[in-house]
Amino acid sequence: xxxxxxxxxxxxxxxxxxxxxxxxxxxxxxxxxxxxxxxxxxxxxxxxxxxxxxxxxxxxxxxxxxxxxxxxxxxxxxxxxxxxxxxxxxxxxxxxxxxxxxxxxxxxxxxxxx
Amino acid sequence: xxxxxxxxxxxxxxxxxxxxxxxxxxxxxxxxxxxxxxxxxxxxxxxxxxxxxxxxxxxxxxxxxxxxxxxxxxxxxxxxxxxxxxxxxxxxxxxxxxxxxxxxxxxxxxx
Numbered sequence: 001x002x003x004x005x006x007x008x009x010x011x012x013x014x015x016x017x018x019x020x021x022x023x024x025x026x027x028x029x030x031x032x033x034x035x036x037x038x039x040x041x042x043x044x045x046x047x048x049x050x051x052x053x054x055x056x057x058x059x060x061x062x063x064x065x066x067x068x069x070x071x072x073x074x075x076x077x078x079x080x081x082x083x084x085x086x087x088x089x090x091x092x093x094x095x096x097x098x099x100x101x102x103x104x105x106x107x108x109x110x111x112x113x114x
Numbered sequence: 115x116x117x118x119x120x121x122x123x124x125x126x127x128x129x130x131x132x133x134x135x136x137x138x139x140x141x142x143x144x145x146x147x148x149x150x151x152x153x154x155x156x157x158x159x160x161x162x163x164x165x166x167x168x169x170x171x172x173x174x175x176x177x178x179x180x181x182x183x184x185x186x187x188x189x190x191x192x193x194x195x196x197x198x199x200x201x202x203x204x205x206x207x208x209x210x211x212x213x214x215x216x217x218x219x220x221x222x223x224x225x
Contacts, residue, residue: 002158033212042118042201042215043157056211090156102147103213105156 002026004093004106012112013081021076021109025093031055032074033103034066037088049074086113118216120202125222126192134187134219136202144207148176148187151199151218160187160200189221197223 003026013019025032031050035043045058049068063079072093078085088110092103117139126132138146145164149157161169163178163185175188189196199220203213 002156004156035215040217042203042217043213045212045214048211050211056209058212102159102162104159105149107156110154 002093002104002106004091004104006089006091006106006109008109009107010110010112012114014114015081015083017081017113018077018079019081019111021078021089021091021111022073023076023091023093023106024073025091026104029093029095029104030072031094031096031101032068032072033092033094034074034076035090035092036060036085037090037108039087043090046076081113083113086111118202118204118214120200120216120219122217123220123222125224128192128194128223128225130192132189132192132221134189134200134202134221136185136187136216138183138185138202138204138216140183140204140206140214142207143180143183143204144210145205146176146178146185147203147205147213148174148185149201149203151201153198157201192223194223194225197221 005024033048034046037043047057048055052068068074088108090108092105094101094103120136148160151157161176168177173190178185199218201218202216
């Protein structure tokens with residue numbers, strides 16, 4: 001148990017719809033990173049939030065956006081869903097900006113786009 | 115970017131030892147992580163290496179050679195519950211906010 005929680009656990013959407021995924025970080029952690037993991041692949045970095053600001057972004061289109069709140073919980077929003085967006089979405093929490101700390105993962109949200 | 119390579123699958127017998135290799139190419143190396151991931155679950159942190167050498171944690175050990183761009187995870191006294199995917203991840207000082215993962219090695223432990 002890492003203390004990182006995510007909701008919902010599973011979600012089914014259709015192409016073109018929008019989705020919001022939520023993450024609560026471990027107590028004492030102020031940084032949240034989001035990853036997308038396709039079946040049989042390693043997680044791919046989407047972006048990171050530190051103290052409510054985006055601290056880095058991976059190679060994902062602008063329709064992937066996020067927020068971090070004052071309590072350091074975070075949301076990942078995906079607009080105009082495509083079939084290839086079907087994946088496990090993981091959030092990871094850590095403390096401190098950037099690379100100083102280990103990232104601890106939540107259980108993930110499994111998204112299926114039909 | 116980073117290139118991270120690890121074998122796709124390995125099979126071993128309960129009680130045996132398995133070594134999972136990971137090779138990487140990155141600019142500004144700033145740490146290597148190993149995570150364990152059971153099917154359908156989140157990755158769980160196993161080990162972290164930033165200096166050359168061996169880190170031991172119970173049945174699991176991880177080794178790093180920065181000059182060779184090489185790491186391995188050693189699993190000793192294998193148990194059935196060790197059947198999982200093992201992910202090698204590298205951090206670069208050029209973009210130290212993210213981890214770059216390999217595709218994972220699926221280890222199957224047989225009785």
